[in-house]
Amino acid sequence: MRTVAVAVTDGMLHFELAVAFEVFGTAPAGVTGPWYRLLRCGPGPVEAGGFRLEPDHGLDRLASADTVIVPGWADVDAEPPRDLVDAVRAAHQAGARVASLCTGAFVLAAAGLLDGRRATTHWAHTGVLAERHPRVEVDPDVLYVDNGTVLTSAGKAAAMDLCLHLVRLDRGSVVANAVARRLVVPPHRAGGQSQFIASPMPAQEDHPLADLLPWAIERLDQPLTVEDLARRASMSSRNLGRQFRSVTGTTPLQWLLTQRIRRAQELLETTGESIEAIAAATGMGTGTTLRRHFNRTVGVPPDTYRRTFRRAESAAGETALTERRAAASQA
Template sequence: MHRIVLVVVTPVMSFDVSIPYMVFGGVEVDGAPGYTVLSCTAEPGVVPTAGGPDLFIPHGLEAVRGAGTVIAVGSGGEPAHPEALRALREAADAGARIASLCTGAFALAQAGLLDGRPATTHWALADALAARHPAVEVRPDVLYVDDGQVLTSAGAAAAIDLCLHLVRLDHGAAAANAVARAAVVSPLRPGGQAQFITTPLPPERGTWLAATRAWTLAHLDRPLTLKDLAGHAGTSVRTLTRRFHAETGLSPLQWLLHRRIDRARELLETTDLPMNEIAWKSGLGSADSLRKHLVGRVGLTPSAYRAGFRRTDG
C-alpha cells in the first residue's frame, strides 16, 4: 500500500489538508485501500488554520521516513519551519515522490527542491515565488506541473486535479475517474490547462447599449462588424466604441470575441456537434479558428475541453 504523508506548514487552510484525504482515501485496488494518508508537522498538536477550524495533527516529522509520496501543504508564502524543510530534503534524497498543493510550493522552494525546475502555485502568489526564488521556473498560468519526482499545483481545485493525476499515474484512469465521480469533479483537467484567471469579463456598468449587446448575442453566427453594431445602436462607430468600453471595460470586438468563445464552450459542453459546426454557430469561422481561440483562452483544445467538461444526464 502506497504511503502518503502530508507535511503541514503554517499558515495553512484546512480545505487544502482535506483534499488528499478525500482523493486518496477514495481509491480502492482489488477491493483494498490503495493508499494510507497521514499528516505531520514540525510542532504536533493543535494547528491554527486560515479561514477555517483548527486542526489537530498528532504526528511529528519523523512520520515522513519511508513515505512513498510526501506532500507539502500550506505556508501562505511565509518561511517554513527549518525542520520541515530538512524533512522534505531528506525525503527527496531517499527517493520519495515530492509534491505541493497551492502555496506549499514555497516550502519546496525554500528547501531547494524546485531549483532549476518548472513549478506553479496559486496565481496570486506566482510573482512572489518567482521574485524570492529566481532559480525556479515559475509557470503562473497552469493548473499543475509534473516534473517527474517533483510535482506542484495551483490553488484549491487545482490541488484536486494534481491528486487525481497522481492516482492516474499509480493506478490508472479508471481508478482516478471513480474517485472523481465520487467527489463530483471533472476526471481530467490536464496540468497545462489555464488557471482561468483571465476568463471572467469585467462587470458591465451601463445599459445604454444593453439592447445592442442582447441583439449581438442572438446573432453570434453572423460575421458582425463595428458598422453592424453601430447601426443597431443607431449611433456612430466612434460613439459605439467609446460607450461600449465605458459599459463593459472592453472594445466592441474584444467583447464580441469573448462572447463567441463562451458560446463555443457552451456548445462543446452540451452538444455532440462537429467542430466546424460549433465554429460556425459561434461565429468563429472554422475549426482551426475555434482551436486557436480556445487554446488561447483556456489552454485546452476543443476536443480536450469537451472530454473534460461535456455535460451528461445524471
C-alpha cells in the same frame, strides 16, 4: 499500498488540507484492493484555518512515505518553518515523490527541490516565488507541473487537479475518474492548462447555448464550422461568438478544439484505436493534425499520453492480480 504523508504545520490552508484528505483518504465505491495509507505528519498539534489538527506522526515520518503532500499556508511573506523544510528535503532524498499544493511550493523551493526546475503556485504569489527563489523557473499560467518526483500546483481547484493526476498515475484513469465522480469534479484537466481558462462546459443549464453544446459534442467527428453552429442555434455568426464568450469564456472554434482534445484523451485512455482513427473520430482529420494540437494543448504527444496511462493501468492490474493470488493461497 502507497503511503501518502501530508505535512502539516501551523497556518496551513484548510482547503488544500481537505483536498488531500478527500482524494487519498477514502477509496471510491467499487474500487477493489488496498487504497492509500494516509498519514498526518507534523511537529505537534497545529492550527489550520481555525481548525485544530492532531498529527499521527512527527515530521521525521515523511522520509519513509511513498508520496509527501505539502499543502499551502496563508503567510507567504514569512519563511517556511525550518523543521518542515528539512523534513521535506530529507523525504525527497530518501526517494519520496513530493507534491506541493498552492503556496506549499515555497516549502519545496526553500528545500532546494525546485532549483533548475519549472514550477507553479497560486497566480497571486508567483511573482514573490520567482523573486525569492531566482533559480526556480516559475510558470504563472499553468494548473500544475509534473517533474516526476517533484510536482507543484496552483491554488484551490488546481490542488484537486494535481491530486487526481497522482491517482491517475498510480492507479489509472478509471480509478481516478471514480474518485472525481465521488467528489463531483471534472475527471481530468491537463496541467498545462491556463489557471485563468474558463470552463468549456458551463455549470448552469439555462443559457442560450444549452441545446447547441450537447448537439455539437455528439458530432465532434464531423467538420463543424462556426457557420454550422450558428445555423443550428438560429443565430448570426457574430451573435454566436458573443454568446460563446458570455457562456464559455472562449470562442466557438476554441471550444470545439477543447472538446476534440478531451474526446481524444478519452479514446487514448480507453481504446487501442490508432492515432489516425482517433483523429477521424474527433474531427481532427489526420494524425499529424491531432498530434500538433494535442501536444500544444496537453503538453505531450498522444502516443506518450497513451503509454503513461497504459503503464499506470498495467501496474494497477498487476497489483490486483497479485492480491487475488495471495488471497487464493490463504483460502
